[in-house]
Amino acid sequence: xxxxxxxxxxxxxxYLFPEIGRxxxxxxxxxxxxxxxxxxxxxxxxxxPEACRTAMIKAVEDMGDRNSFKGYGPxxxxxxxxxxxxxxxxxxxxxxxxxxxxxxxxxxxxxSGNILDIFGNNNTIAVTDPVYPVYVDTNVMxxxxxxxxxxxxYGGLVYMPITADNHFTAQIPDQxxxxxxxxxxxxxxxxxxxxxxxxxxxxxxxxxxxxxxxDAAYEAFIxxxxxxxxxxxxxxxxxxxxxxxSFSKNAGFTGTxxxxxxxxxxxxxxxxxxxxxxxxxxxxxxxxxxxNGVSYIVQxxxxxxxxxxxxxxxxxxIQFYLENAQIIREQLTTAxxxxxxxxxxxxxxxxxxxxxxxxxxxxxxxxxxxxxxxPGSGFGAAGEGYFRISAFNSRENVNEAxxxxxxxx
Numbered sequence: 509x510x511x512x513x514x515x516x517x518x519x520x521x522x523y524l525f526p527e528i529g530r531x532x533x534x535x536x537x538x539x540x541x542x543x544x545x546x547x548x549x550x551x552x553x554x555x556x557p558e559a560c561r562t563a564m565i566k567a568v569e570d571m572g573d574r575n576s577f578k579g580y581g582p583x584x585x586x587x588x589x590x591x592x593x594x595x596x597x598x599x600x601x602x603x604x605x606x607x608x609x610x611x612x613x614x615x616x617x618x619x620s621g622n623i624l625d626i627f628g629n630n631n632t633i634a635v636t637d638p639v640y641p642v643y644v645d646t647n648v649m650x651x652x653x654x655x656x657x658x659x660x661x662y663g664g665l666v667y668m669p670i671t672a673d674n675h676f677t678a679q680i681p682d683q684x685x686x687x688x689x690x691x692x693x694x695x696x697x698x699x700x701x702x703x704x705x706x707x708x709x710x711x712x713x714x715x716x717x718x719x720x721x722x723d724a725a726y727e728a729f730i731x732x733x734x735x736x737x738x739x740x741x742x743x744x745x746x747x748x749x750x751x752x753x754s755f756s757k758n759a760g761f762t763g764t765x766x767x768x769x770x771x772x773x774x775x776x777x778x779x780x781x782x783x784x785x786x787x788x789x790x791x792x793x794x795x796x797x798x799x800n801g802v803s804y805i806v807q808x809x810x811x812x813x814x815x816x817x818x819x820x821x822x823x824x825x826i827q828f829y830l831e832n833a834q835i836i837r838e839q840l841t842t843a844x845x846x847x848x849x850x851x852x853x854x855x856x857x858x859x860x861x862x863x864x865x866x867x868x869x870x871x872x873x874x875x876x877x878x879x880x881x882x883p884g885s886g887f888g889a890a891g892e893g894y895f896r897i898s899a900f901n902s903r904e905n906v907n908e909a910x911x912x913x914x915x916x917x
Contacts, residue, residue, distance in 0.1 A: 513649070513651075515648055515649050515650065516648075516649060518653065518654075518655050518662070519648055520656055524882070525548075525882075527886070528880065528882065532544065532546070532874065532880055543878055544880060545879050545880065545901070545905045545912075546901070547898045547899075547901055547905075547906070547909055548896075549882070549898070550757070550854070550855070550898050551762050552756070552760045552762050552829075553901050553905075554760060554825055554829075555760065556759070556760050556761070556764065557812070557817075557818055557822055557825065558817070559813070559815050559817040559821055560812045560818060560821075563808045563809050563811060563812035564806070564809040567805040570804070570808075578804040581801045581802075581803075581804055583792075583795045583800065583801045584792065585610065585613075585768065585801065585802065585807065586612070586804070586811075588811060589807050589811045590607040590608075590610040590768075591607045592814040593607070593610050593612075593768060593814075594606060594607040594609075594610055597737075597753070598738060598740060598770075601738060601740075601741055604740070605740055605772070606773075609771055609772050609788065610768050610769075611771065611791065611795055612766065612767070612768045612801070613767050613769060614765040614802055615754065615756070615765055615766075616752040616753060616754040616756070616769075618767075619767065619769045620642055620643065620646070620689075620721065620723060620752050621642055621646035622794070623750065623769070623791070624646060624647065624652070625794050626787060626794055627687060627777070628780075629650075629651060629652060631686035632685050632686045632687070633647055633652060633666065633686065633688075634681060634685040634689065635665055635666070635667060635668065635689045636670045636689065636694075637661075637667040637887075637888035637889060637890040638884060638888040638890050638891030638894070639887055640691055640695050640696070640887070641886065641887060643689045644665065644888075647662075652665075653665055659889045660885075660888065660889055666681065666683070667888070667889070670697060670890065672859075675699060676694060676697040676698075676849075677699060677701055677705055678690070680708055681712075684718075685718055686716075686719065687718070687719055687721065688709070688713065688718055690706075690721070690722050690739075691722075691724075691725075692706075692722075692723075692726075692727075693730060693855075694855075695723075695725070695726065696857060696882065696896040697848060697896075698833075698849015698850050698853035698857050699848070699849060699857075700732070700852045700853065701736070702734070702736075703734075703736050706739060706741075706742045710743070710744045710745050710748055710749065713748035713749070714744050714747055714748050718748060719748060719749070719787075720739065720749040721749075721750055721752070722738075722739040722749050722752065723751075724737065724738060724753055725752065725754040725756065725767075726854065727753070729757075729758075729826055729830060729852055731830070731852055732851075732852055740770070740772075746775065747772075747775065747776075748775070749772075749775070750770065750775065751769070751770040752769050753769070753770070754766075754767040755767060757829075757900075758813075758822050759818075759822050760825060761806075761809075764809060765802070765806065766806050766807065769791070771787055771788045771791045772788070773786060773788045775787045828903075829854050829899045829900060832854075832899035832900075832903065832906045833849075833850035833851070833854055833856060834850065835903075835906055835907065835910060836850060836856045836899060836906060836910060837851075837856055839910035839913070840856065840897070840910070840914075842914060843913060845858055845861060846859040850899065854898065854899040854900060855897070855898055855899070856896070856897045856899070857894055857895075857896055858894060858895040858896070859893065859894060859895075860893050860895055863893065865885065866883035866886070866893065866894060867885065869895050870882075870883045873895075877909070877913050877916050879912055881895050881896060882896040883895060884896060
């Protein structure tokens with residue numbers, strides 16, 4: 509009989525968001541008239557920018573003409589998209605990133621898990637706590653961890669607590685770490701990192717031969733001009749960091765699927781024989797073997813993000829969601845809750861009142877206010893006692909959800 513990958517059996521009861529879906533579905537079935545508002549999963553609600561839609565419609569028409577039809581595209585992405593990404597997202601900020609170092613994909617979530625394909629099984633791996641669950645679960649699936657403890661921590665991972673005491677930015681470890689996951693603006697806490705903080709991480713990584721996996725999926729929400737948008741704004745990052753970006757939250761591509769990963773050609777890691785190996789070559793081989801690229805139509809839509817009209821339209825989208833976040837922060841603060849984040853990020857991190865558990869607070873909001881959020885404990889042990897509220901929703905729903913919550917409290 510065929511055997512399975514037993515590492516999957518180590519995974520806890522369920523991935524966070526399916527468990528939320530299960531509870532919400534059960535409540536909805538028992539209360540079919542309840543007007544549920546979902547501020548949990550970070551899915552966008554506003555339409556794709558007009559510039560992107562127009563470009564995609566034109567691309568569909570291209571596919572109807574033999575002269576402009578496109579079949580398999582380059583696994584790394586079309587050059588015309590990668591050039592715009594390199595020029596506008598990186599070089600305009602002083603980052604020495606070339607188009608050849610950009611790999612277009614169907615999601616930052618996918619890439620942050622798939623990147624493990626090119627790394628060995630004997631690396632020491634550090635994650636923040638709380639953490640975006642994909643970082644942990646993909647390491648479990650790949651066999652990089654032991655079983656989970658009662659509090660949900662996996663053996664083999666180094667957990668770096670991020671709390672109000674350290675402004676939700678992890679302290680530099682006093683031990684050698686090989687692979688480090690960092691996410692700023694942070695999901696789930698909404699915290700941001702200064703250039704000085706990231707410089708300390710880069711210095712640590714270079715001194716220890718570490719690789720930083722830098723998730724910048726929410727960089728477009730940064731409004732403070734002093735804050736870095738990319739790890740590559742930091743001196744030395746080309747020698748120690750891989751960056752993940754996405755069009756999902758800035759341009760509404762959650763259902764359209766387009767992202768990219770940056771792997772500098774100067775980035776190296778050790779082979780078993782002690783030799784230095786270029787990671788760009790390994791990732792290029794991985795993508796060429798396991799991935800056929802993002803569709804021409806979607807990449808034309810992503811390209812339009814960099815047009816003058818596209819830039820104006822996504823800025824309006826970002827501003828809309830940030831205004832939602834401001835409403836959430838202000839209303840929950842007025843209701844007597846302690847809140848963090850939501851300034852340079854679309855997430856508000858809420859301290860649960862009266863020391864009740866994250867899941868109890870989830871159930872309370874669902875049953876009393878018909879509002880769905882995300883329990884902090886689902887992001888890790890240090891997330892217990894916190895709750896994430898997403899600003900991704902219509903203005904009407906955000907205002908109504910806040911009215912219900914403040915009325916109930």
